[in-house]
Amino acid sequence: QRGDYAHFMEKEIFEQPAALENTMRGRFAADGSTTQFGGLNLSADELRQVDRLLLCACGTAWHACLVAKHLIERFAGLPVEVDYASEFRYRNAPLSPRTLCVVMSQSGETIDTLAALREAQRKGHRVLAITNVVGSTIAREADGGIYQHAGPEIGVASTKAFTSQLLVGAMLALHLARLRSLSFNDGADYVAALRAVPQLVRQALEQAPHIAQIAARYVQAADMLFLGRLALFPIALEGALKLKEISYIHAEGYPAAELKHGPIALISEACPSVFFVTRGELFSKVLSSMQEVKARRGKIIAICTTGLELPADLADEVIRIPDCHEAVLPIVATIPVQLLSYYMARELGCDVDKPRNLAKSVTVE
Numbered sequence: 616q617r618g619d620y621a622h623f624m625e626k627e628i629f630e631q632p633a634a635l636e637n638t639m640r641g642r643f644a645a646d647g648s649t650t651q652f653g654g655l656n657l658s659a660d661e662l663r664q665v666d667r668l669l670l671c672a673c674g675t676a677w678h679a680c681l682v683a684k685h686l687i688e689r690f691a692g693l694p695v696e697v698d699y700a701s702e703f704r705y706r707n708a709p710l711s712p713r714t715l716c717v718v719m720s721q722s723g724e725t726i727d728t729l730a731a732l733r734e735a736q737r738k739g740h741r742v743l744a745i746t747n748v749v750g751s752t753i754a755r756e757a758d759g760g761i762y763q764h765a766g767p768e769i770g771v772a773s774t775k776a777f778t779s780q781l782l783v784g785a786m787l788a789l790h791l792a793r794l795r796s797l798s799f800n801d802g803a804d805y806v807a808a809l810r811a812v813p814q815l816v817r818q819a820l821e822q823a824p825h826i827a828q829i830a831a832r833y834v835q836a837a838d839m840l841f842l843g844r845l846a847l848f849p850i851a852l853e854g855a856l857k858l859k860e861i862s863y864i865h866a867e868g869y870p871a872a873e874l875k876h877g878p879i880a881l882i883s884e885a886c887p888s889v890f891f892v893t894r895g896e897l898f899s900k901v902l903s904s905m906q907e908v909k910a911r912r913g914k915i916i917a918i919c920t921t922g923l924e925l926p927a928d929l930a931d932e933v934i935r936i937p938d939c940h941e942a943v944l945p946i947v948a949t950i951p952v953q954l955l956s957y958y959m960a961r962e963l964g965c966d967v968d969k970p971r972n973l974a975k976s977v978t979v980e
């Protein structure tokens with residue numbers, strides 16, 4: 616039931632603090648420095664033998680895999696490859712024997728992801744599945760896995776299932792990292808950051824009325840660019856996908872520095888850009904990408920962590936999100952792009968829960 620919400624998508628966006636709470640329940644080890652999972656069916660020793668990961672998925676789940684890759688490489692030091700399930704199944708990917716394959720599918724029924732799982736198993740690999748639907752085909756055929764426990768998702772555009780996939784990816788990265796070189800203290804900080812996620816998401820959701828006003832000012836856009844760096848590049852892709860799916864406004868996501876290699880040709884008053892701006896070594900680089908847009912009269916919506924000063928007149932709109940640990944920032948940064956697409960689509964009178972041409976689970980090739 617939708618209750619007081621206009622659409623299931625809106626309800627599911629606002630349910631995210633609770634969904635994320637459920638994803639984490641019972642999954643912290645007693646020592647407070649790592650995560651634990653009941654269904655991996657791999658011992659700690661077997662996990663230490665893994666020297667590479669292959670993550671396969673489609674659509675939104677593929678974006679979640681890109682974030683997981685960033686965190687696993689950064690914290691566990693393991694090389695990770697991410698593939699579209701539909702491509703993996705047909706290309707002859709050489710997999711070394713110690714590669715661990717992981718497929719990610721909210722529904723657990725996506726045919727391409729299921730085919731990728733079977734292909735990896737055929738080649739002798741154990742495959743873990745990250746799914747939201749208990750007893751789904753992918754969950755049953757996998758050799759082990761992690762359930763998202765985000766609750767049923769009705770809206771066709773994935774919201775709470777996506778953030779819970781991001782969270783599972785972050786939790787898996789910590790688990791792998793603590794079996795390798797990550798220190799107890801860094802593990803404990805990471806755990807504290809994970810535990811804070813529902814509250815951080817609640818804070819990000821408080822921007823909803825502000826974002827609704829911004830959305831109303833940009834519905835005439837013909838195209839839109841979403842730009843982010845490192846772990847926020849996949850969130851830029853996700854923002855663009857969400858906007859396309861439900862509002863039919865053409866949008867693309869890029870790493871901000873790629874602007875000058877082509878997409879900058881699109882910049883005009885009719886093509887606003889959404890930038891993720893966070894502290895760190897790339898802050899000044901992102902600012903210079905914003906200046907390139909501004910110089911071409913492009914409008915800028917900045918999604919910016921609290922405490923960062925932006926030069927006056929650089930951004931036309933600023934949406935604040937709480938500053939937080941790198942492992943959870945992608946989750947928090949997703950909230951404003953979900954809300955922005957939702958309110959833009961609503962403003963345009965689109966059928967948000969049932970966008971044209973889309974189905975909730977894609978069981979045809």
Ligand code: F6R
Pocket residue numbers: 673674675676677719720721722723724725728771772773774856860975976977
């Ligand atoms: C977009 C969306 C799709 C799905 C994709 C994979 O909002 O929902 O891109 O993410 O079809 O679905 P699952 O995760 O069920 O395999």
